[in-house]
Amino acid sequence: MIELPPLYQVPNQADLLVTHEAIHPFVHRTPILTNASIDEKAGASLFFKCENFQRIGAFKMRGAASAALRLSPQLRERGLATHSSGNHAQAVARVAQQLGVPAYIVMPHDAPRVKVAAVKGYGAEITFCNNTPAERQSALDKVVARTGAAFIHPFDDYGVIAGQATCAMELIEDTDVVLDTIIAPVGGGGLLSGTALAGRYFSRRAVVVAAEPAAVDDAARSILSGRIESNEVNLTVADGLRTNLGERTFDIIHRYVKEIYLVEEAEIIAAMRLIWERMKIIVEPSCAVPLAAILKHPERFRKQKIGVILTGGNVDVDRLPFGDD
Amino acid sequence: MIELPPLYQVPNQADLLVTHEAIHPFVHRTPILTNASIDEKAGASLFFKCENFQRIGAFKMRGAASAALRLSPQLRERGLATHSSGNHAQAVARVAQQLGVPAYIVMPHDAPRVKVAAVKGYGAEITFCNNTPAERQSALDKVVARTGAAFIHPFDDYGVIAGQATCAMELIEDTDVVLDTIIAPVGGGGLLSGTALAGRYFSRRAVVVAAEPAAVDDAARSILSGRIESNEVNLTVADGLRTNLGERTFDIIHRYVKEIYLVEEAEIIAAMRLIWERMKIIVEPSCAVPLAAILKHPERFRKQKIGVILTGGNVDVDRLPFGDD
Numbered sequence: 001m002i003e004l005p006p007l008y009q010v011p012n013q014a015d016l017l018v019t020h021e022a023i024h025p026f027v028h029r030t031p032i033l034t035n036a037s038i039d040e041k042a043g044a045s046l047f048f049k050c051e052n053f054q055r056i057g058a059f060k061m062r063g064a065a066s067a068a069l070r071l072s073p074q075l076r077e078r079g080l081a082t083h084s085s086g087n088h089a090q091a092v093a094r095v096a097q098q099l100g101v102p103a104y105i106v107m108p109h110d111a112p113r114v115k116v117a118a119v120k121g122y123g124a125e126i127t128f129c130n131n132t133p134a135e136r137q138s139a140l141d142k143v144v145a146r147t148g149a150a151f152i153h154p155f156d157d158y159g160v161i162a163g164q165a166t167c168a169m170e171l172i173e174d175t176d177v178v179l180d181t182i183i184a185p186v187g188g189g190g191l192l193s194g195t196a197l198a199g200r201y202f203s204r205r206a207v208v209v210a211a212e213p214a215a216v217d218d219a220a221r222s223i224l225s226g227r228i229e230s231n232e233v234n235l236t237v238a239d240g241l242r243t244n245l246g247e248r249t250f251d252i253i254h255r256y257v258k259e260i261y262l263v264e265e266a267e268i269i270a271a272m273r274l275i276w277e278r279m280k281i282i283v284e285p286s287c288a289v290p291l292a293a294i295l296k297h298p299e300r301f302r303k304q305k306i307g308v309i310l311t312g313g314n315v316d317v318d319r320l321p322f323g324d325d
Numbered sequence: 326m327i328e329l330p331p332l333y334q335v336p337n338q339a340d341l342l343v344t345h346e347a348i349h350p351f352v353h354r355t356p357i358l359t360n361a362s363i364d365e366k367a368g369a370s371l372f373f374k375c376e377n378f379q380r381i382g383a384f385k386m387r388g389a390a391s392a393a394l395r396l397s398p399q400l401r402e403r404g405l406a407t408h409s410s411g412n413h414a415q416a417v418a419r420v421a422q423q424l425g426v427p428a429y430i431v432m433p434h435d436a437p438r439v440k441v442a443a444v445k446g447y448g449a450e451i452t453f454c455n456n457t458p459a460e461r462q463s464a465l466d467k468v469v470a471r472t473g474a475a476f477i478h479p480f481d482d483y484g485v486i487a488g489q490a491t492c493a494m495e496l497i498e499d500t501d502v503v504l505d506t507i508i509a510p511v512g513g514g515g516l517l518s519g520t521a522l523a524g525r526y527f528s529r530r531a532v533v534v535a536a537e538p539a540a541v542d543d544a545a546r547s548i549l550s551g552r553i554e555s556n557e558v559n560l561t562v563a564d565g566l567r568t569n570l571g572e573r574t575f576d577i578i579h580r581y582v583k584e585i586y587l588v589e590e591a592e593i594i595a596a597m598r599l600i601w602e603r604m605k606i607i608v609e610p611s612c613a614v615p616l617a618a619i620l621k622h623p624e625r626f627r628k629q630k631i632g633v634i635l636t637g638g639n640v641d642v643d644r645l646p647f648g649d650d
Contacts, residue, residue: 282607
């Protein structure tokens with residue numbers, strides 16, 4: 001196992017390279033798919049990086065492994081802790097299992113049964129709490145005080161950011177053409193900030209841009225106002241993107257990402273349907289946000305070679321957003 | 326374009342090799358996926374040949390191309406005709422489009438809108454009819470009489486069988502291990518008979534077996550009785566498997582396939598859910614029938630290396646068979 005040094009500042013090119021090397025035993029090198037019929041519709045050449053095929057079904061595995069490998073052996077032995085109702089919970093639980101250390105996950109009472117079952121299946125101890133930020137934090141604090149486990153933040157952590165960056169590194173390396181643009185969705189900004197760094201360090205040409213649901217447009221407002229904005233309500237089908245930016249992710253995104261495209265809920269669902277029906281792969285609604293942006297702004301993306309990050313595939317097939325539209 | 330000679334008897338090894346070469350411009354060489362968590366559940370090593378990623382979303386493209394390339398140029402120019410409400414309709418329409426010849430497709434009035442739209446999208450002329458075998462045949466006869474187009478049978482045609490065989494040829498060639506068993510679903514038997522031939526000619530070890538919904542167990546009864554049996558009713562979620570065998574497919578299957586495993590509807594849906602949730606790919610219910618059989622008969626399949634043909638991914642995402650079970 002490759003140990004990694006802690007990261008106290010924005011990861012540099014060497015940090016990302018060694019991170020990619022170190023997390024290798026924890027992640028798949030996911031495939032890049034293309035689809036002629038979606039290309040035709042978009043008027044562009046799209047290269048989909050399929051993190052829905054990643055371990056635990058989402059890119060979050062990369063960041064969790066990168067952060068865990070940066071803990072000292074003494075700290076790591078006490079275990080990993082986090083709060084999440086989604087993919088990050090599964091990622092932390094799975095990484096801990098592979099490292100042979102305990103995992104303590106705080107989840108809301110109303111978390112999807114399948115996600116709770118998956119986290120339990122990886123051998124993690126679950127603490128349930130009410131679904132408010134304050135109660136989540138307080139439950140986590142208690143778990144950490146009791147166990148001495150290390151808290152792994154879902155995104156606002158340079159180790160996590162370095163891990164998420166490896167996704168775009170592979171996208172750049174495994175695509176046979178030179179990409180003009182790389183587009184990722186933005187929630188807490190771990191993936192987007194890592195993608196921005198990877199684009200800067202490993203592609204001379206690619207511009208990294210983001211897509212966000214208009215219903216939770218905090219990131220778009222944040223890069224305009226120059227400070228972290230939040231959302232009044234967070235109702236979007238793209239449930240992975242409801243979070244606000246963190247200090248570290250905002251700092252990187254504010255510096256390096258100049259374009260964030262907003263899309264409506266119906267556009268997200270239509271793009272998700274397009275991916276399901278044409279590509280025959282299962283992706284989360286969050287994944288469809290970048291494709292929705294590309295289809296909405298043909299003047300911006302036409303004839304480009306575009307890397308599109310598909311973030312994950314953990315959906316509840318009993319509750320799909322499609323209707324007879 | 327490679328022209329193929331007509332086939333008047335069971336294709337031999339050379340026939341299959343030249344067919345594979347000839348249909349190359351019409352089909353994708355689809356990937357073979359594995360999944361650690363399904364392997365664990367099955368107690369076996371499964372190699373999924375993903376024809377859901379095939380052009381038009383199903384293996385039917387192989388047989389249609391193989392049959393069309395066996396027509397004389399004069400015949401071919403008059404166009405291709407068939408009756409089908411499913412993947413074969415799309416395959417014939419798409420092959421005709423690529424060959425630059427007309428396609429005439431007879432479809433029932435109640436065919437799924439998306440399939441009708443797809444066939445139209447490939448430029449085919451559609452004739453609607455009532456959904457009974459007699460009316461379908463009569464509508465097709467009229468179309469053929471009017472246009473002189475060549476009828477391409479969905480399965481009972483040696484050209485079609487040779488095309489479907491190329492799927493297992495690739496599965497055998499592209500799998501790094503020596504397969505013990507290859508399993509395919511059986512409806513009309515085009516895929517299964519082709520798979521049986523490919524197994525015989527290109528694998529010294531692999532036994533080709535079949536899986537069939539218990540609700541439409543005509544093929545299993547046919548290999549027992551030694552003649553083509555039919556179903557009283559044909560209600561199964563695996564809508565691609567409702568058909569009876571044809572003379573040519575029965576002849577091959579009766580000779581070379583000794584095991585047909587029957588599975589219940591709930592087992593099919595559970596296996597389909599497993600593929601969707603674990604592999605994150607979209608497959609038709611018919612695809613799940615072989616996996617359901619493997620899970621149902623662990624004593625038969627345990628510790629084996631098994632090639633599993635996933636036949637297609639054309640499902641209506643608005644009407645999925647999953648419930649809150």
